[in-house]
Amino acid sequence: MSVETFHYDNKIVRNFAFATVFWGVVGMFFGVLIAFQLPLPGLNFGEHFSFGRLRPIHTNAAIFAFVGNAIFMGIYYSLQRLCKARMFSDKLSKIHFWGWQFIIVAAAVTLLFGYTTSKEYAELEWPIDIAITFIWVVFGINMFGTISVRREKHMYVAIWFYIATFIAVAVLHIFNSLALPVSFMKSYPIYAGVQDALVQWWYGHNAVAFFLTTPYLGLMYYYLPKIADRPVYSYRLSIIHFWSLVFIYIWAGPHHLLYSAVSPWAQTLGVIFSIMLIAPSWGGMLNGLLTLRGAWHTVAKNVELKFMVVAVTSYGMVTLEGPLMSFKSVNSLAHFTDWIVGHVHNGTLGWNGFLTFGIVYWLIPRIYNTKLYSPRLANAHFWIGTLGIVFYLVAMYFSGITQGLMWKELDPDGGLMHENFLSTVKQIIPMYYLRGIGGLLYITGVFLMVYNLFKTVKQGNLQADEEASAPALEQEKTKVKSTHRFLEGHLGLFFILSTLAIIAGGLIELVPGAMNEFISPTKPLVEKYSPLELEGRDIYIREGCNNCHSQMIRPFHNETLRYGAYSEAGDYVYDRPFLWGSKRTGPDLHRIGLRPRNEVWHYDHMVNPQKSSPGSVMPPYPWLATNKLDTSTTSKKIQVMRSLGVPYNYDDVRNAEENLQKEAQELSDILKKGKIDCAPDREMIALIAYLKKLGKRIKVKK
Amino acid sequence: MVNVLEDEKDILLDHEYDGIHELDNFLPPWWTMLFYITIVFAVIYFVGYEVMGVFKQPAEEYQAEIAQYPDYYEDETEEEEEGDDDIAAFLAKKQQQQGNKKEVVVALTDEKSIGKGRRLFRKNCALCHGKNAEGIEGQGQGPNLTDNYWIHGEGKIEDIIHTVKTGVIEKGMQPWGPTLGNTKILQVVSYIISLKGSNPPNARGPDGKEYK
Ligand code: HEC
Ligand code: HEC
Numbered sequence: 060m061s062v063e064t065f066h067y068d069n070k071i072v073r074n075f076a077f078a079t080v081f082w083g084v085v086g087m088f089f090g091v092l093i094a095f096q097l098p099l100p101g102l103n104f105g106e107h108f109s110f111g112r113l114r115p116i117h118t119n120a121a122i123f124a125f126v127g128n129a130i131f132m133g134i135y136y137s138l139q140r141l142c143k144a145r146m147f148s149d150k151l152s153k154i155h156f157w158g159w160q161f162i163i164v165a166a167a168v169t170l171l172f173g174y175t176t177s178k179e180y181a182e183l184e185w186p187i188d189i190a191i192t193f194i195w196v197v198f199g200i201n202m203f204g205t206i207s208v209r210r211e212k213h214m215y216v217a218i219w220f221y222i223a224t225f226i227a228v229a230v231l232h233i234f235n236s237l238a239l240p241v242s243f244m245k246s247y248p249i250y251a252g253v254q255d256a257l258v259q260w261w262y263g264h265n266a267v268a269f270f271l272t273t274p275y276l277g278l279m280y281y282y283l284p285k286i287a288d289r290p291v292y293s294y295r296l297s298i299i300h301f302w303s304l305v306f307i308y309i310w311a312g313p314h315h316l317l318y319s320a321v322s323p324w325a326q327t328l329g330v331i332f333s334i335m336l337i338a339p340s341w342g343g344m345l346n347g348l349l350t351l352r353g354a355w356h357t358v359a360k361n362v363e364l365k366f367m368v369v370a371v372t373s374y375g376m377v378t379l380e381g382p383l384m385s386f387k388s389v390n391s392l393a394h395f396t397d398w399i400v401g402h403v404h405n406g407t408l409g410w411n412g413f414l415t416f417g418i419v420y421w422l423i424p425r426i427y428n429t430k431l432y433s434p435r436l437a438n439a440h441f442w443i444g445t446l447g448i449v450f451y452l453v454a455m456y457f458s459g460i461t462q463g464l465m466w467k468e469l470d471p472d473g474g475l476m477h478e479n480f481l482s483t484v485k486q487i488i489p490m491y492y493l494r495g496i497g498g499l500l501y502i503t504g505v506f507l508m509v510y511n512l513f514k515t516v517k518q519g520n521l522q523a524d525e526e527a528s529a530p531a532l533e534q535e536k537t538k539v540k541s542t543h544r545f546l547e548g549h550l551g552l553f554f555i556l557s558t559l560a561i562i563a564g565g566l567i568e569l570v571p572g573a574m575n576e577f578i579s580p581t582k583p584l585v586e587k588y589s590p591l592e593l594e595g596r597d598i599y600i601r602e603g604c605n606n607c608h609s610q611m612i613r614p615f616h617n618e619t620l621r622y623g624a625y626s627e628a629g630d631y632v633y634d635r636p637f638l639w640g641s642k643r644t645g646p647d648l649h650r651i652g653l654r655p656r657n658e659v660w661h662y663d664h665m666v667n668p669q670k671s672s673p674g675s676v677m678p679p680y681p682w683l684a685t686n687k688l689d690t691s692t693t694s695k696k697i698q699v700m701r702s703l704g705v706p707y708n709y710d711d712v713r714n715a716e717e718n719l720q721k722e723a724q725e726l727s728d729i730l731k732k733g734k735i736d737c738a739p740d741r742e743m744i745a746l747i748a749y750l751k752k753l754g755k756r757i758k759v760k761k
Numbered sequence: 762m763v764n765v766l767e768d769e770k771d772i773l774l775d776h777e778y779d780g781i782h783e784l785d786n787f788l789p790p791w792w793t794m795l796f797y798i799t800i801v802f803a804v805i806y807f808v809g810y811e812v813m814g815v816f817k818q819p820a821e822e823y824q825a826e827i828a829q830y831p832d833y834y835e836d837e838t839e840e841e842e843e844g845d846d847d848i849a850a851f852l853a854k855k856q857q858q859q860g861n862k863k864e865v866v867v868a869l870t871d872e873k874s875i876g877k878g879r880r881l882f883r884k885n886c887a888l889c890h891g892k893n894a895e896g897i898e899g900q901g902q903g904p905n906l907t908d909n910y911w912i913h914g915e916g917k918i919e920d921i922i923h924t925v926k927t928g929v930i931e932k933g934m935q936p937w938g939p940t941l942g943n944t945k946i947l948q949v950v951s952y953i954i955s956l957k958g959s960n961p962p963n964a965r966g967p968d969g970k971e972y973k
Contacts, residue, residue, distance in 0.1 A: 660933030
């Protein structure tokens with residue numbers, strides 16, 4: 060048996076680690092800012108820094124920049140050691156690193172300028188989507204290349220999770236991003252309405268599953284036993300929970316769409332697979348916590364482990380809460396409220412954040428060949444961070460449940476207790492402050508970490524190429540003890556099987572619906588958008604109104620009283636993208652055109668919501684009244700919609716601009732009657748046209 | 762060497778990855794049980810909803826729910842309103858119907874009409890004027906309609922009907938004539954009149970001039 064000597068690439072790990080910390084600070088800064096923008100609308104600093112644009116920046120920065128870089132950091136370090144091999148290609152590592160950072164910067168800039176698809180966690184426009192695909196493939200080649208040249212016959216459980224992550228994210232990203240470009244930074248999705256919603260939440264749910272969960276489980280399986288110096292509790296549990304998790308997760312997407320216009324059949328699948336997810340998820344938590352069996356005394360002394368214990372516990376809490384929220388009765392209360400925001404942050408702040416911190420505190424001193432500068436400071440970080448999470452969660456659960464109950468509350472008459480939505484908003488303002496303070500505490504902890512790591516790095520020396528040795532992989536066949544052991548030795552087979560497990564749910568949930576739509580399309584209940592309304596809709600998308608407003612009225616007495624007839628599939632046939640939203644910081648707008656708000660009211664309210672609705676948390680949009688509407692792509696937009704199957708005819712395309720101007724003039728005249736002077740070529744006119752259109756159905760003659 | 766407890770020695774698996782070992786513990790029985798229970802639940806749930814149809818789907822749930830509040834949904838089945846004709850003519854007709862000798866319309870006072878008016882108010886007006894017509898602070902919100910202060914007209918029934926019918930466009934109140942029609946307007950206005958002097962809590966301060 061010949062022993063080979065080789066070198067681990069620590070520099071790439073270091074780079075990803077620094078990027079993680081840097082983007083973590085940026086992402087959390089935006090988080091704290093938008094948290095305070097709600098109770099203090101004055102913090103909406105103009106066009107580029109208003110809530111609707113910053114919220115996607117926060118979510119994208121937190122997920123793809125902070126967690127993304129942390130995943131790569133964790134994988135590049137552990138994969139080399141688990142495979143006993145250097146990364147496959149230094150060049151690919153470099154392209155991966157810089158490509159990813161470039162994408163992040165491009166994302167931040169374009170989102171600030173309002174280029175967005177509006178789809179949550181998939182807001183980036185098509186050129187960036189293509190770049191992401193490219194970099195993901197680079198990552199894949201590098202990872203699978205490394206696994207192929209490994210000196211360890213079997214793949215450890217962490218690697219299984221890395222593989223599943225790669226496959227699932229690739230599939231999700233590609234299928235959710237399919238769109239037809241209108242121009243360099245604008246596109247319309249190939250799916251419409253209900254289909255678009257299903258695909259988006261298949262994606263959205265599984266972005267949580269395969270970007271925030273499976274890679275982190277992989278990291279947990281490497282770093283937790285390593286730091287605790289304990290054997291993993293149960294190999295069998297690893298196997299069972301891995302396969303059941305990757306298979307079941309994909310199916311649960313429709314639990315984001317309960318009581319919505321998607322078919323009840325898909326909703327039922329969403330519920331049952333969410334319930335069946337409890338045990339597989341808890342398998343991960345158990346394997347993590349039980350690994351610490353007999354080592355709890357070290358946890359008390361070891362700050363990295365403390366971070367990890369809180370992380371794994373958070374994971375367990377979130378994965379129990381999620382399925383519970385999939386029960387229809389719970390969902391009818393929780394959905395659209397801040398409860399969901401609390402749920403998510405339990406996961407991101409607790410599970411992702413704390414696991415990352417634990418890893419970074421352990422990893423940086425290792426690759427710098429030194430000790431952590433100050434474990435005491437890290438300990439302070441731990442407690443401040445934990446306190447921050449507690450503040451955040453208490454605030455959001457309280458506010459979410461308050462919202463949910465107030466929206467539903469009826470008086471003895473059977474009417475709404477709180478007709479005016481604003482009174483439910485004012486009720487939770489203190490909670491918004493409390494949440495902001497929680498965020499401030501959390502980021503303060505991170506600043507302590509930055510200082511601590513800075514000092515650590517200064518006192519150490521980067522071991523860019525760490526020497527290691529391992530016997531070359533034996534080629535002779537050994538007797539395999541079990542089928543799974545066999546599988547762990549065969550990358551190709553493993554890849555195929557996990558791909559099948561991952562795509563099954565998506566195929567069964569999405570394809571029949573799409574086929575059915577193809578055979579007998581949903582009957583439209585609405586008229587298609589006029590050019591002006593379409594432009595207004597794109598402004599709505601640009602400003603990110605969907606970050607606060609839903610467009611999905613659920614079939615409940617209280618909602619039909621408040622918002623009008625409940626939403627059905629036929630209402631959305633022309634919606635590309637769908638704009639159902641996921642949170643009602645403001646009221647639902649699906650039928651705002653039928654609600655007693657006239658053009659003048661909208662104008663005044665958009666320019667200064669706090670004047671119309673004192674105490675409102677909606678940002679002011681004065682620039683809409685002064686910005687000129689860009690009509691250079693109007694007819695192109697209609698044309699693209701036409702190629703996507705919207706029944707515009709050739710004249711609609713050719714006369715798009717003319718029709719737009721005519722309609723704009725009429726609206727401007729209406730405003731003039733209300734003593735408001737707004738030229739027809741302003742963006743505001745288009746937006747109001749869109750708002751007034753919302754909810755109007757085709758008149759059916761009796 | 763990895764930290765192995767006394768009772769774990771027998772179940773320590775022989776392989777090792779970068780110093781990480783694995784134990785061959787059984788699946789925790791309660792965990793397995795939990796998994797089975799959720800699967801059984803899922804099967805029952807699926808069969809109940811999708812195969813046998815014994816559980817109510819959202820749309821059916823909704824029908825059952827609104828059946829408890831028939832008052833709020835009768836509008837939808839009602840006949841279309843007669844046209845939005847001229848107010849003067851309408852008022853004259855009403856006067857005739859009411860057998861009213863005097864030259865003024867009289868507010869409806871029967872319980873049914875007031876009830877109808879209240880529901881109409883709650884549905885269309887409360888959003889801006891508050892649940893009990895107490896008014897809501899803010900530029901785009903409506904004034905208190907229960908006090909003696911009026912911006913438009915003197916608070917007489919004709920005045921109120923006129924304001925409601927034609928709206929106050931520049932302040933954000935739409936003309937209600939086209940949406941509600943005359944009959945409903947009379948009902949809602951009668952309801953407003955019935956609230957006079959009711960002194961609802963949290964009322965908005967006075968707007969306009971006082972008329973006694
Ligand atoms: C920070 C969250 C937030 C954002 C972003 C936001 N809104 Fe609002 N919006 C609210 C809240 C809260 C209310 C309720 C209070 C009020 O009337 O202002 C509201 C009310 C409204 C209303 C009145 C609805 C009704 O029935 O009373 C309209 C219309 C509206 N918003 C449109 C928009 C549009 C268009 C955008 C994007 C340009 C937008 N909002 C962005 C929070 C938001
Ligand atoms: C979009 C908000 C809004 C809605 C909905 C609304 N109003 Fe108003 N209403 C107002 C505003 C604002 C004024 C004050 C106009 C002014 O200041 O000149 C007003 C004024 C009035 C007045 C005159 C008050 C006075 O002092 O002269 C009456 C009467 C009235 N509304 C009745 C109604 C009725 C009845 C409904 C429902 C059918 C209704 N309003 C719905 C906003 C609204």
